[in-house]
Amino acid sequence: MQFGTVLLQLSKGLVVSVEIFFLTLLFSLPLGLVVAFGRMSKNAVVRTVTKVYISIMRGTPLMLQLIVVYFGPYYLFHVRISAAYRFIAVIIGFAVNYAAYFAEIYRGGIESMPKGQYEAAQVLGYSKMQTFFRIILPQVVKRILPSVTNEIITLVKDTSLAFVIAVAEMFTVAKQIAAAETTVVPLMIAGVYYYVFNLAVALAMERIEKHYRYYEG
């Protein structure tokens, strides 16, 4: 296979990886907030259920979770798994997994907020919603950005786990070519691609962090 062809194939795989990456963030970032609320709920049942959910998500391999999401419907309901479901399963698997991690980060951030911020807002007459979305959340975002950046960088590399249910993301493609041509070069190139991808992510996150540097605290 020509070098140019390899690059092209890998680039196609990269597009899939990037899709997994962005879709996962799109769903897991807000879902994490919902899970964090569940984790901090006054209702003991809700709190326990979310706690167990988070513990399973963090305590078992993501690869296994992807397999469960993909094959689960067949074993549970005996429905035929369509080809399109492969990609959907990857997004579901990643989103629910990352939501658990983000939830814990959010919770840490929310719990680190001084009580005085809530009280000042309450006395000024802000509603609970206004207090959370105008006063608390923007400050929490600044506080948790470094941890979120860590998670996001891990996610870039984790997208390669989609190979386990044969979604043609970059790593899957690289492995196929490597096997067919008996060379590790495609894998090395994939490594470079991941690195560049992560560099871009890190730069973007740095910019966001810089944006929040306009105040201290």
Add this chain to the structure above:
Amino acid sequence: MAAAWRAEIVSGACSRGIRRKIREKISMENLLEIKHMRKAFDELEVLKDISLTVKKGEVVSVIGPSGSGKSTLLRCATLLEKMDGGSLSYLGETVCKPQQGDAGDSVYVSKKELKKFHRYFGLVFQNFNLFPHYSVLKNITDAPLRVAGIPKQEAQERARELLSQLGLEDKADAYPCQLSGGQQQRVSIARALALRPEILFFDEPTSALDPELTGEVLKVIRQLAQEHMTMIIVTHEMNFAKEVSDRIIFMENGLIQEEGTPEELFHSSKERVQEFIGKLSDG
């Protein structure tokens, strides 16, 4: 109404009924009325039986040793904490009162009705609690805009007016972290004033400040007193309390132990009051 009374008074027909009406009218000016307020945290009875009436324009200082319940009193009055017993009202409107009697368990009005009371009071905290992610101007305008629904232009004009009154005209675009403690506290006073409260509570507004910064905050409060802003000030600054207050309240063990004009308190016959004031007035 008022014209009718006057007419009757002039015509010499000032009946008892009318006098009662006038008295009611005056008691309407009772901005804040607390009767038999009780509050406990689990077993700890922090407020045992506090009754306090504040009239429009009055400046009342609250003094007392640490743990005597001063903050808890302000927190109950500003609805940050729910009181257990007794009643609380602003401008004659009930926030909570016992179902029967004066000192029974407090029953609060509905959540929806409680909301409107936030218009009546402001609270200045010991450690400011400014919103660090908002500029000084936004700290002051955000609540008027979002809570009171005041138009942006008006809110900003009011904020700039307050800033210049408090000597902070050049700080509108600064962030709280760029200000000294004294400046932050003045911004937090401006933030409270922006909503035009009827009464302003201060919980040790200068306790977190260096002595040299304390003066600038006290100056602002003094200025407000001259403008007849109704205020309740918890403070350890005895000389200041003596100077600005119409009335001083000495609290201990969850009770008001002594209450009177500064003159009366500073010459109280109660040994405990003398001792406390003496200890804090030194230096």
